[in-house]
């Protein structure tokens with residue numbers, strides 16, 4: 329049995345305010361939605377304002393590192409060169425690249441070229457050439473707080489088909505962002521992402537999704553971009569998660585390279601694109617805190 333928190337007791341969120349002046353109304357609203365049948369996230373995953381500020385500091389570094397990549401990426405460099413930039417620019421700012429040693433991952437960043445869907449491992453042998461598209465996925469730990477975002481880059485002139493894939497995938501993320509509203513289910517966001525990809529003749533990878541983030545690299549919930557409207561956990565103020573659909577030019581089928589255990593490729597060998605942002609659900613919509 330758990331004792332009900334008193335209205336004059338300190339709030340569970342750690343703000344130091346009385347419960348009645350802090351999360352009492354929030355909890356009542358969550359309970360009402362729970363009774364209506366909505367899935368709700370464990371409340372220890374709801375970020376306090378203090379945590380949000382710390383996580384945003386991590387995000388600022390993540391964005392700066394991606395800006396550095398954006399300003400330097402070009403044909404003729406290796407993906408290992410990108411790994412060096414990300415490592416050095418992150419460490420120079422007093423932070424740690426989150427991928428390094430994460431579940432045995434050997435590098436500081438993921439670099440996914442053309443038909444690589446995600447988790448491409450940087451290599452001296454992989455040289456970027458005119459016409460390539462590449463996703464650079466950067467994640468940062470700063471004072472123990474996590475951030476995560478990724479961008480696509482077109483190397484020189486790319487084919488109109490690839491350009492469209494890259495642009496439509498970015499639009500998918502923007503449409504997803506527009507569907508992030510408190511007290512609505514997260515499945516509405518994933519559904520809108522999927523619809524936009526399908527409307528453009530593309531497919532969305534089903535097996536790999538996004539995630540909550542902040543105090544850990546990957547927190548609940550797991551986030552689908554092929555979800556059904558009305559499904560999934562209720563988005564509530566203070567919730568934080570990534571929008572990072574993988575959009576394929578051909579079929580959505582994928583396979584994971586068993587020799588390195590990481591690289592995910594399209595089954596049909598056609599290109600794949602991905603952009604990733606981290607959003608914070610607010611009282612009246614959402615705040616894109618990492619892009």
Ligand code: MF3
Pocket residue numbers: 426427428430431433437438447465466467476539572590604
């Ligand atoms: N950055 C990826 C994500 O968006 C996770 C990569 S895990 C790694 O969730 F180990 F491959 F880096």
Ligand code: CO
Pocket residue numbers: 476538539570572604
């Ligand atoms: Co992510």
